Amino acid sequence: MKVDDLPVVLQIADQVHPDFPEDQTVFEERLRLYPAGASVLERDGALCGYLLSHPWHSGKPPALNSMLGRIPPGADRYYIHDLALLPSGRGTGMAREIIARVMADARTQAYPAISLIAVNGSTPFWSRFGFVVDESDQALAGASSYDTDARLMVCTLSG
Numbered sequence: 001m002k003v004d005d006l007p008v009v010l011q012i013a014d015q016v017h018p019d020f021p022e023d024q025t026v027f028e029e030r031l032r033l034y035p036a037g038a039s040v041l042e043r044d045g046a047l048c049g050y051l052l053s054h055p056w057h058s059g060k061p062p063a064l065n066s067m068l069g070r071i072p073p074g075a076d077r078y079y080i081h082d083l084a085l086l087p088s089g090r091g092t093g094m095a096r097e098i099i100a101r102v103m104a105d106a107r108t109q110a111y112p113a114i115s116l117i118a119v120n121g122s123t124p125f126w127s128r129f130g131f132v133v134d135e136s137d138q139a140l141a142g143a144s145s146y147d148t149d150a151r152l153m154v155c156t157l158s159g
Contacts, residue, residue, distance in 0.1 A: 001035070001038035001039055001050060001052075003031065005047065005050075006024060006028065006031070008040075009027060009040065009050045010024055010027065012047065012048070012050060012084050012086055013027075013050075013084055016084040016085065016086065017082070017084060017120070019119075019147065020064055020119060020146060020147075021065065022064065022065040023065060025067065026065055026067065027052070029067055030052045030068070030081060031052075033054060033068060033070065033071055034054035034055070034071060036105070037051075037052060037053035037054045037102075038051070038052055038053075039051045039098060039101075041085065041089055041094045043088055043089050043094070046088075048085060048086045048088045048089035048094075049083070049084055049085035049086060049089045049094060049095075050082070050084055051082065051083045051084075051098050051102065052080075052081040052082045053078060053079060053081055053102055054068075054071055054078075054081065055072075055075035055077070055078055055109070055111070056071075056072065056077055056078070056115070057072050057074065057075050057076050057077065058076050058113070058115075061115060061116075062079070062081070063145035064145040064146050065145075066145075075111075076111070076112070077106075077111050077113045077114065077115055077154075078102070078105075078106035078109070078111040078113070078114045078115075079114070079115050079116065080102060080114060080115070080116040081116075083095065083098070083099070083116075095125075096129075099129050102114065103129075103155070103157065106157055107157050111157065112156065112157055113154050113155060113156050113157060114155045114157065115134075115152060115154045116152075116153055117151070117152055117153075118133075118151045118152075118153050119146055119147070119149070119150050121149070123151055123153065126153050126155075127153075130156075131154060132153060132154060132155070133151045133153055134151075134152045134153065134154050
């Protein structure tokens with residue numbers, strides 16, 4: 001992902017996650033703080049999705065539409081902030097490929113787990129990749145900035 005991609009990325013975010021709006025500054029900061037975790041997905045020369053991710057810690061996940069300030073020192077897990085695909089990118093294998101890449105990168109960096117907040121009823125989707133819902137009080141509090149149906153999910157990595 002490049003800064004020039006952000007206008008289209010924001011349009012995709014608005015279409016895919018209309019109930020979870022985030023300011024452009026959030027996207028800009030994630031890209032600036034951890035460019036290796038920011039990817040765009042293309043089909044037939046047009047952007048149809050994106051992924052934002054970064055190192056984090058096993059405590060409370062970042063709140064919706066919040067600035068990080070920095071990647072926390074001593075980050076002990078990887079965090080998928082957002083994966084969004086327009087209908088034109090669904091069913092193409094793009095999601096599977098980018099998730100496999102994120103998992104490989106997290107393993108290479110020796111992170112023992114990846115976490116994310118599942119929204120829009122996406123827990124079955126993430127479960128296919130080995131993510132399980134964390135029902136701890138801290139997890140429920142971390143997901144509360146999204147909505148009551150949002151769930152923190154964690155995938156423990158091996159090898």
